[in-house]
Amino acid sequence: MYRKILVGVDGSTSGQKAFDTALGLAIEHGAELFVLSVARPPEVGDDVETEAVIENSREYHRKLIAALEPVVAKSGVQGHFEVTVGHPAEQIIYDADRHGVDLIVVGDRGRSKFARLLLGSVSKQVVQYAGRAVLVVR
Numbered sequence: 228m229y230r231k232i233l234v235g236v237d238g239s240t241s242g243q244k245a246f247d248t249a250l251g252l253a254i255e256h257g258a259e260l261f262v263l264s265v266a267r268p269p270e271v272g273d274d275v276e277t278e279a280v281i282e283n284s285r286e287y288h289r290k291l292i293a294a295l296e297p298v299v300a301k302s303g304v305q306g307h308f309e310v311t312v313g314h315p316a317e318q319i320i321y322d323a324d325r326h327g328v329d330l331i332v333v334g335d336r337g338r339s340k341f342a343r344l345l346l347g348s349v350s351k352q353v354v355q356y357a358g359r360a361v362l363v364v365r
């Protein structure tokens with residue numbers, strides 16, 4: 228029985244699939260659902276530019292989350308929605324710890340244009356470093 232489930236969404240098809248699965252599980256288990264989307268700060272750039280890029284990215288992730296809120300509400304599941312800024316895997320693990328969730332759900336791939344790997348670096352790191360159950364949706 229899962230009581231708290233966290234899902235990471237990034238706007239990709241795979242992330243959407245992870246969300247659908249997580250919501251289905253939350254309905255089945257009567258669990259709370261934590262939906263997290265992480266805006267990544269740019270690796271280089273001056274301060275002014277960095278701020279603009281972060282704000283732009285935050286807005287993208289906010290819209291993403293906003294589109295999912297009514298879907299969760301309609302299902303009757305108790306949902307929590309959050310946009311944070313940082314490294315996605317780190318933020319997912321940190322948030323999962325903070326809320327004491329018993330399952331993390333992620334997709335196998337994300338928005339990366341380089342489909343060279345079977346598993347994206349975010350899902351790979353979450354599986355590797357999260358001290359709790361992780362479901363990778365393919």
Ligand SMILES: Nc1ncnc2c1ncn2[C@@H]1O[C@H](COP(=O)(O)OP(=O)(O)OP(=O)(O)O)[C@@H](O)[C@H]1O
Nearest residue numbers: 235236237242265333334337338339347348349350
């Ligand atoms: N910024 C993010 N916020 C929340 N969840 C994320 C974020 N990025 C990825 N995820 C989660 O991780 C899953 C796998 O995405 P990942 O980023 O690992 O793959 P990728 O984009 O194909 O590869 P990479 O980013 O390593 O180049 C996504 O389907 C989503 O569930």
Ligand SMILES: [Mg+2]
Nearest residue numbers: 337338339347
């Ligand atoms: Mg990615």
